[in-house]
Amino acid sequence: MTTHTTRMLIIGSGPAGLSAAIYGARAGMEPIVVQGLQPGGQLTITTDVENYPGFRDVIQGPWLMQEMQAQAEHVGTRMMWDTITEVDIAGGSPFRAKGDSGDEYVGDVLVIATGAQAKWLGVPGEEALSGKGVSACATCDGFFYRGKKVAVIGGGNTAVEEALYLTNHSDDVTLIHRRDELRAEKILQDRLFANPKISVLWNKRVEEFLGDPAAGGLTGLKLADSQTGEISEFGCEGAFVAIGHAPATELFKGKLEMDDSGYLIVQPGTTKTNVPGVFACGDVMDHTYRQAVTAAGTGCMAALDAERFLGTLEFAREEADAAE
Secondary structure: OOOEEEEEEEEEEOHOOOOOOHHHHHOOOOOOEEOOOOOOHHHHHEEEEEOOOOOOOOOOHHHHHHHHHHHHOOOOOOEEEOOEEEEEEEOOEEEEEEOOOOEEEHHHHHHEEOEEEEOOOOOOOOOOOEEEEEOOOOOHHHHHHHOOOOEEEEHHHHHHHHHHHHHHOOOEEEOOOOOOOOOHHHHHHHHHHHHEEEEEEOOEEEEEEEEOOOOOOOEEEEEEEEOOEEEEEEOOEEEEEOOOEEEEEEOOOOOOEOOOOOOOOOOOOOEEEEOOEEEEEEHHHHOOOHHHHHHHHHHHHHHHHHHHHHHHHHHHHHHHHHOO
């Protein structure tokens, strides 16, 4: 077992974690990034990226993350191929984390950038057609379906918001819900029902995504009536799964404050958690925007918050030493 020590320990290597690393390294904090099960985060499974600032042409998600990692390493970040299985933050700084490799990581500050994963239906065709007509983010991918017939699957706030957003690009949006009423807030429902571009299919469960990944992608959905079991097909060129997200916060249950959905709670306008010296950034604390650019922005905030915390911590230690 090896112990790795740093002023700034970062768990997670998506846009938030790598942005925190870039700013932290430039501030002389010599950060360590533990990359986790999905190095690069969700962008590594995203093909065309057209909304990240600074790129006129469409870029590839994996390429963008490779560039961000290279930039972080160039300015002094150490990347560790490991997955954190246990954290100890109860005693305050320094914070300790144990990796799947058996190695231990010790940081004066801890930045949590473990992200969140979209929830999927887990039905045939979903994985094969992901990025080829099937998506979990209308804000990310809706632009690619301009003028096309699209469907949104779900019945909560996320689904209704996605459907409303898609009307910016399509005049034919269908919300498909397995029940006969929505769970979304009433104000959102009112907006949905008032929009002439949106129709609703009630009591329908998606059984399969139809199409050929190698030849045109998604062509439609196989649906089952949740009351009668009757099977039907629904033709569409885009389908957006909007049944929620699951933040990767299992490690921190009982250790950090979370909301009812498991997202880490931070002080408004900051990345500070309820434990001094522990900061959260990116999708692990953001259930509203969930964009690469906003994740990167909060990663920058986390590094700046961490730098200020370290300055205060070091000043307190110097005063304590002088008093002895």
